[in-house]
Every structure is written in C-alpha cells, then in structure tokens.
Amino acid sequence: MSRSAPTAITCRDVRVRFAAGRDVLCGVDLDVPAGSVVSLVGPSGCGKTTLLRCIAGLQRPTAGAIDPLPEAVAPGTLAYVFQEPALLPWLDAVRNVMLPLDLVGRGTPAERRSAAERWLGEVGFGRDDLAKHPGELSGGMKMRVSLARALVTEPAILLLDEPFAALDDLLRTRLTELLLDLHARHPQTMILVTHNIGEAILVGDEVCAIDRGRVGGRVTVDLPRPRLARARGGTAFGHLYEAVSDMLAEAAR
Amino acid sequence: MSRPRPPLALLAVEAVPAAAVAVAVVAFWHFAVGHWRVPAYLLPSPTQVATALWEKRAALGHAFWVTARAAVAGLAAAAVVGTALAILFSQSRLVRTALYPYVLFLQTVPIVAIAPLLITWSGYGQRTVILVSAIIALFPILSNVTAGLLALDPNHRDLFRLYRAGRWPTLLRLRLPTAMGHLALGLRISCGLAVIGAIVGEFFVGRGSDFPGLGAVMDRWLAMGKTDALIAAVLLSSLLGLVMFAAVNLLTDRLLGKYVQGTGE
Secondary structure: OOOOEEEEEEEEEEEEEOOOEEEEEEEEEHHHHHOOEEEEEOOOOOOOHHHHHHOOOOOOEEEEEEEEOOOEEEEEEEEEEEEEEEEOOOHHHHHHHHHHHHOOOOHHHHHHHHHHHHHHHHHHHHHOHHHOOOHHOOOOHHHHHHHHHHOOOOOOEEEOOOOOOOHHHHHHHHHHHHHHHHHHOOOOOEEEEEEOHHHHHHOOEEEEEOOOOOEEEEEOOOOOOOOOOHHHHHHHHHHHHHHHHHHHHHHHH | OOOOOOOHHHHHHHHHHHHHHHHHHHHHHHHHHHOOOOOOOOOHHHOOOOOOHHHHHHHHHHHHHHHHHHHHHHHHHHHHHHHHHHHHHOOOHHHHHHHHHHHHHHHHHHHHHHHHHHHHHHHHHHHHHHHHHHHHHHHHHHHHHHHHHEEEEEEEHHHHHHOOOOHHHHHHHHHHHHHHHHHHHHHHHHHHHHHHHHHHHHHHHHHHOOOOOHHHHHHHHOOOOOOHHHHHHHHHEEEEEEEHHHHHHHHHHHHHHHHHOOOOO
C-alpha cells in the first residue's frame, strides 16, 4: 500500500492508564492508510486490544489524539468484530445481523432484512440457516454471523479483535480466506489484532508489533493480492514470517 | 428451539420412587392411627381425610379456585410491579441506593404483622388477599430482574455503545431480553410464595368475613375441630403450589424459553 494514500486512521501519542495506575498504552503512533489492512501482533496484555478499543471509541485514551474521533463519525462507519461472536441469543441469524441497522435507524425494516440476508449470503450462509438462533449454530457459523453483522452497515473502517482465536485451525484458515475474499470484494480500512503471525501477514498490508504499550516495529507485506491461505507455503511468506518474528523479538528486548 | 424433553415413559419411571414414598407414608399413617388409637381430632386416618375431601368437595373446590385466582393475581401483580421497579433501579444507582432499603424492609417485615394493617386499609376482601400475596412474591422477582438488567455481557454492551444506542433502545433490545431469564427464575421462586401469601391473607380476611378461600376455610375448620377437613385443605394448598409451579415452568419455557437459552458462545 502506497504511503501517499490518504490516511484513514491516525493515532498520535495515544496513552491509556488504567485506574490501578498501570500504563497499558504508553504513546502509540499509528497511521493506517485508507483501504489498507494493518495487523497488530504482540503478546497477551501488550495493549493491542486496548488500542483497538480506543480507535472504536469503546475506551477513552488518557492522553493523545485519534483521528477520526470515534464520536465524530456517523454511527455505523466503524464496525468491530469481537473475540467471541457476541450474538444476541434470543435473535435468529438475520435479526442479529439486522441489529446494527436497527440501532442506527437506517432503512425500512424490509430493507434492513434484505441487507442482512445479503450479507449473510456474502459470508457463506445458506438460506436454510437464516432463521437459526445462535444456540443452533456451530462456532464457525456464529463467527460468520458476527462478521456479517459488522459489515451490514458497510463501514469504512473494520476493526477485528482476534476474531478467529477461539476456532480450530481448519476453521480459522477458512474464515481467514473469507476475510481476504470479503476485503477483495468490499475494500475497507481494516485493523486486525491477532496472536497469529501467519494470519497477520496473510491479511495485512503492514504488520505492526505492539509490545508493552508501544509500537515496536513495522513490516510491510508486499505479497500480491488476491491472497490465498496456501500462500503461507511460499518463500516470500517465509521471509516475511522471519522478519515479523525478528521484529517481535527485537520489540520484546 | 426448546430443551429436549424426557419422554413420558421416562417421566413415569422417575415418578415411581416418589409415588412409592407416598404410598408408604399413607400406609404407615393408616397403620399408626389404628395401632396407637390416635383420636381423630388429633390425626384422622387417611380414609377419614379422603371422606372429608369427598364430602366437602364443593366447598374445597370453590376454595381452591378462589385461592388460585388470588395467588395468580398476586404473582402477576408482583411480576408487573417487580419488573417496573427493577427497570427503575437499573437506570440509576442513586434510585437504587435510595429505594433498596425499603424493598428489603418489605422482604424482612413479617407478613403476619402487616396483614392486619392491610385489612384495615384495604378491607376484608379478595383485594387484601391479592395484596398480601403480591407483597410476599415481590422481592425474588424484583431482585432477580434487577440483577438481570444490570448483568450485561460486556461484548453486548460494547456492541450497543459502538452503534450509540441510547438508554431506551439499550433497555428494550438488550437489558430487558437479557433479564428475561432472571424474570423466569424470579417467577419460579415467587409462585410458591404467592400461594403462601394468598393463604396467609385469607387466614386474616376469613376471620372478619365468610371469605371462601383455602386459608379462610382452614382457619374455620381448625376452630371447629374438623381436623379431617383441615388436612384435606392443607393437601389441596400443597397441590395448588405444585400446580402453580408447573404452570409457571410451562409458561416461562414457552414464552421466555428463547431468552433462557445459553448466550450462544
């Protein structure tokens, strides 16, 4: 991704100190060009989820500046995919996906339903499953509903907080490919928080290491798109994997 | 989507031990009354109780119906008032801290102490019986629904914040549905209490009128030394509690079942 592309998200010296006096973010600077994907990798507790929550407006930074200000953008411009599917158990799949449109009051009920059904189709949901409740869906299916729910408002910025961490390897690969496919068809600015270096490289245009509340380094991913999960077997991928691993080791020092 | 139910045959098998205990107790009761020559005013035999049940079936049936109506009305009133108060409590910590001690007062004050007061204010009638029943049934519903309204899944709360849902959409689309499982639990705890409340209410109301509820006829038969009829009425009160519990379970499963399911995680 070219550095000259307009910046969609800018973080300047973002700091977060929790009530107990623990510094979670200690001055993060981050630029995410419009339409690009930045992967944030780092060990547990390094602050990557807190940074994502700050960008989403779910956590107020103690200091620093974030542009766009979450409260300044129209609701639905920012979407967030949680670590768990976080579906409402009393609503069926379609109603869960319609929820953001209901909350922001966009479209007529019929339009909301049709948008929800379309997005469920985009994430590979069969028509027979539309009326199923979360309790009747597998972990992978629930995560697909969660993705469709995030995309239904057609957000300019999609924030993903380790969305596939709880899934097995096979499902994880499938859903990562789905994410790549969705991004190819509906390009939006994305930040992916992950533990998984391979996933970070495969999805990202840039991989940022976060360690102890700071950006510890950046690696640009120049793999051509569209990408498939089997790109992991290539030499270029291997070099990138090594580079990101070295960067993480360096950041941890 | 409902919980898989055990087939009828399995239910029958599960009922066998309980039925065996009942048969054993009745048999021992029958034997003991005859063997130790227990006077009937102290403990009539099971057959005497059964005879009283049959002879007074009209009065008992009517009493059962009157008490059932009052207990259902009391439980319904407690559900409506309890849920409304819980909504109020969930909206502000200040309201919660200001009113909670008084709700605790309602829970801790002995109902037999305030029943005469309630009669003074509300008269010797069904209204007072419903009031006593509702007061006893209120607390479990109120405390459970309040807990449910406040116990949101953090991700769900974040989701609603992300789309800047205001107080009312959050209440209607998230808090209340989340609390429905707690309401079901509260109703299950309270349905037995509502029956107790109705009977206690009728005890007092029956002393100043010819009120026909189970509590009132029990008090009357106690005074007249009709222990056989009194025991028959006690058995019917227990039956009423069981019927209420079964009905509430069935209703909450049907109406609130989808809210009581797991979180889908």
